[in-house]
Structure formats: structure tokens, C-alpha cells
């Protein structure tokens with residue numbers, strides 16, 4: 664169902680805008696992808712262009728401290744950790760095997776000393792992270808990337824707001840869901856989780872957001888980008 668032109672534009676533009684000499688290197692990114700596939704992880708990481716978008720967002724907000732929900736094999740984590748040599752990332756993953764593959768891929772990318780992968784369900788691990796932030800052990804976040812169980816999208820945003828600096832960016836992936844975002848009563852958990860986060864953010868004075876629809880190698884979807892006031 665992926666339109667060939669969407670895929671071709673991704674390949675063409677990424678090839679020019681992230682050439683051989685660019686960082687993070689295509690070698691470490693490809694290693695993360697190939698190793699994840701070999702280890703049996705599902706092919707649901709962000710695309711190269713989406714990864715670069717996250718990396719550029721982290722640079723825009725001059726992120727020093729980044730939170731990620733949903734590590735998988737660490738592909739997006741490597742992009743985020745590469746935004747600057749002093750950025751720290753904490754990423755939460757519920758699946759033990761995913762977390763182990765991610766740690767290997769992240770170490771291979773040379774950013775292992777600045778990334779912590781925490782094992783457990785987001786809702787259980789977030790209070791631990793909150794303790795670390797509130798005790799000063801970890802800095803407040805300038806960027807949060809939410810890409811885990813979609814039913815908890817809003818719960819993750821709500822928790823992240825409290826742990827964010829003013830002006831921080833929060834990105835929620837996969838909210839458009841081939842256009843089903845606009846349909847009520849689908850009964851689909853992913854769609855319901857996406858609608859809830861859109862509606863809750865719209866009604867919340869602490870945060871201001873927008874949904875951007877995307878096409879590409881990963882088909883028709885989109886993300887919600889929001890700024891903490």
C-alpha cells in the first residue's frame with residue numbers, strides 16, 4: 664500500500680541530505696536496522712527521514728535531556744542521542760529482548776554512555792524518572808518522543824509535561840493512522856489513543872500543539888508536535 668513515489672522521495676532526499684560523511688553515520692544507523700531485523704524485532708522504527716527530523720528538533724531546542732517512550736531496537740534513540748555530544752537520553756521499553764538489542768545497537772553507535780534504556784511499562788517507569796528529575800539527578804526534559812503503546816499516549820504526555828522545561832517539545836508518533844484519526848467510534852485502540860491525545864492537548868492550557876500528516880516509506884501517517892508553555 665506504500666506509494667512508490669513516497670518511498671522514492673524519501674530515498675532521494677535522505678541520500679542527498681544525509682550523505683556518507685554525515686553524523687550519525689549511515690553505517691551505525693544501518694547496523695541498528697539490520698541487527699534489529701536479525702534479532703527478530705518488528706520493522707516499526709521511524710524512517711531515516713523521520714529520525715533525522717527528530718535529531719534536528721533536538722538541535723532546535725538545544726536539548727540536553729531527552730525522554731523517549733518506546734525504544735524498540737534504539738534506532739530513533741541513536742538519532743536523538745546524536746543531536747549533540749552532551750545530550751542525555753532516557754528511553755523506556757517494556758520488552759526485555761527489545762531493550763537488550765537496543766543497548767547493543769546504542770553501544771555500537773558510540774553513544775552508550777549517554778543513553779539509559781529502562782526496562783518496564785511506561786506507566787511504571789515514569790514515576791522513577793520523575794523521582795530522578797525532581798531530586799536533581801536528571802535534568803528536566805527539552806524534548807520527549809512518545810512512540811510506545813498508543814492507548815497511553817495522553818498519560819505519557821501528561822507525565823512528560825510535568826517533567827519538561829518551558830519551551831520543551833513533545834512529539835507523539837503515529838497519530839494519523841492512515842486518516843482514521845478523524846473517525847469516531849472505530850473501536851481501534853490506536854485510533855482511540857490518538858484521538859484522546861489530540862483532544863486532551865487541545866483542551867490543556869499547559870501545552871500547544873499541531874498534527875502534521877506525513878507520507879513516505881512508512882506509508883500515510885503523521886505526528887503530533889506540541890510545545891510546553
Ligand code: SAM
Nearest residue numbers: 708709733735738739756757784785810811812
Ligand atoms: N521509537 C522506536 C524507533 O523509532 O526506533 C520504535 C518504537 S516501537 C514503534 C514501540 C515500542 O514500544 C516497542 O518496542 C514496544 O515493545 C514498546 N512498548 C509497548 N508497550 C509499552 C509500554 N507499555 N511501555 C514501554 N514500552 C512499550
